[in-house]
Amino acid sequence: MHSFQTVADIHIAPGGTARLDKYVEGLCKNKRIAIVTDKGVKGLGLMDAGIAALKDAGYAVFVFDKVVPDPPEDIVLKGATAIRKFNAGLIIGFGGGSPMDTAKVIAHLCGSELPIESLYGVGKAKGPTLPLLLIPTTSGTGSEVTNVAIITTGKTAKKGVVADSLYADRVLLDAELTFGLPPSITASTGIDAMVHAIEAYTSIREKNPLSDALALTALRKMRNAIVTAVNDGNDIEARNDMLIGAMLAGQAFSNAPCAAVHALAYPLGGFFHVPHGLSNALVLTEVMKYNLPKADHWYGEIAKDLGVGQTGSSLIDEMLRLKEETGVPKTLSEVNIPQSAIPMMAEDAMTKDRLLMNNAREMTYDATVKIYEIIL
Numbered sequence: 001m002h003s004f005q006t007v008a009d010i011h012i013a014p015g016g017t018a019r020l021d022k023y024v025e026g027l028c029k030n031k032r033i034a035i036v037t038d039k040g041v042k043g044l045g046l047m048d049a050g051i052a053a054l055k056d057a058g059y060a061v062f063v064f065d066k067v068v069p070d071p072p073e074d075i076v077l078k079g080a081t082a083i084r085k086f087n088a089g090l091i092i093g094f095g096g097g098s099p100m101d102t103a104k105v106i107a108h109l110c111g112s113e114l115p116i117e118s119l120y121g122v123g124k125a126k127g128p129t130l131p132l133l134l135i136p137t138t139s140g141t142g143s144e145v146t147n148v149a150i151i152t153t154g155k156t157a158k159k160g161v162v163a164d165s166l167y168a169d170r171v172l173l174d175a176e177l178t179f180g181l182p183p184s185i186t187a188s189t190g191i192d193a194m195v196h197a198i199e200a201y202t203s204i205r206e207k208n209p210l211s212d213a214l215a216l217t218a219l220r221k222m223r224n225a226i227v228t229a230v231n232d233g234n235d236i237e238a239r240n241d242m243l244i245g246a247m248l249a250g251q252a253f254s255n256a257p258c259a260a261v262h263a264l265a266y267p268l269g270g271f272f273h274v275p276h277g278l279s280n281a282l283v284l285t286e287v288m289k290y291n292l293p294k295a296d297h298w299y300g301e302i303a304k305d306l307g308v309g310q311t312g313s314s315l316i317d318e319m320l321r322l323k324e325e326t327g328v329p330k331t332l333s334e335v336n337i338p339q340s341a342i343p344m345m346a347e348d349a350m351t352k353d354r355l356l357m358n359n360a361r362e363m364t365y366d367a368t369v370k371i372y373e374i375i376l
């Protein structure tokens with residue numbers, strides 16, 4: 001038996017932000033819209049045309065731009081207080097994973113008036129929520145179509161809000177917003193999105209025919225587009241394929257969750273602030289080699305679908321080639337992680353049960369240490 005959920009209303013519209021008034025139709029009951037974003041996105045002017053279109057159409061717009069990476073709880077609460085005061089009838093999450101995750105929780109806090117502590121965990125946040133429109137400006141996290149928000153509580157501890165009430169009411173995919181992403185970020189976030197699809201396709205507990213189909217299409221699109229998107233950021237076709245591919249991968253892993261690649265990647269971010277996409281790119285191929293005895297047939301199916309070979313190893317070779325061609329760093333040393341940190345990182349990786357339980361092959365502490373040593 002399988003079940004599958006996703007966002008019901010998705011618009012693929014390069015340049016669509018300039019007609020944002022069109023894409024909020026039917027969502028906002030009081031002509032008052034709050035946008036949740038960060039200073040980087042705001043500074044780039046990516047929202048300017050959208051805000052102008054909303055104002056021309058008679059909407060009052062409030063911008064909360066205080067989101068930071070790994071969004072802390074107090075910023076989420078600050079945003080919710082400000083937006084309640086503004087009396088918004090629609091929340092727009094505009095940016096990468098952090099602004100979108102923050103917007104999901106703020107929409108719930110403002111709609112339900114429940115305290116944030118009661119939302120953490122799986123299936124706890126039951127709504128109601130304010131209407132939510134998500135507009136990604138990177139091609140990677142897939143957060144626009146997932147039902148998860150990760151919030152930093154305390155100094156480094158993270159808690160997840162995982163509930164179907166977090167699915168957005170609408171998503172707008174405007175690939176022109178991703179033109180300005182630098183090559184290195186395009187590469188690492190793109191590889192991360194490919195990891196989402198590979199891990200969803202090999203997720204032993206929840207893998208299902210719908211997530212499989214989405215993962216394969218996601219990989220086909222991104223495998224064909226990633227090198228072009230890295231080399232020519234203004235290639236609209238490649239950018240659009242990366243954005244759609246990342247979303248399809250998000251739909252897949254929201255239903256068939258990620259596994260050991262993500263578990264081994266998280267400590268790189270947690271202890272050394274290596275960006276999420278890059279962390280995944282670093283550990284990807286060695287984790288795949290470890291998984292090969294149990295995942296060979298699945299990797300092989302992907303390789304055949306991509307037309308790169310018949311066996312699991314050919315998929316690993318293809319991912320190595322893409323890492324090479326897109327120029328992502330290959331070693332922990334390149335991101336200043338010392339050998340002495342390996343035991344600590346391996347111990348931390350072992351705590352990621354929610355991910356490890358989906359892995360095709362049981363991951364052990366010793367195997368994790370070995371993988372970190374190989375990529376040192």
Ligand SMILES: [Zn+2]
Nearest residue numbers: 192196276280
């Ligand atoms: Zn990821």
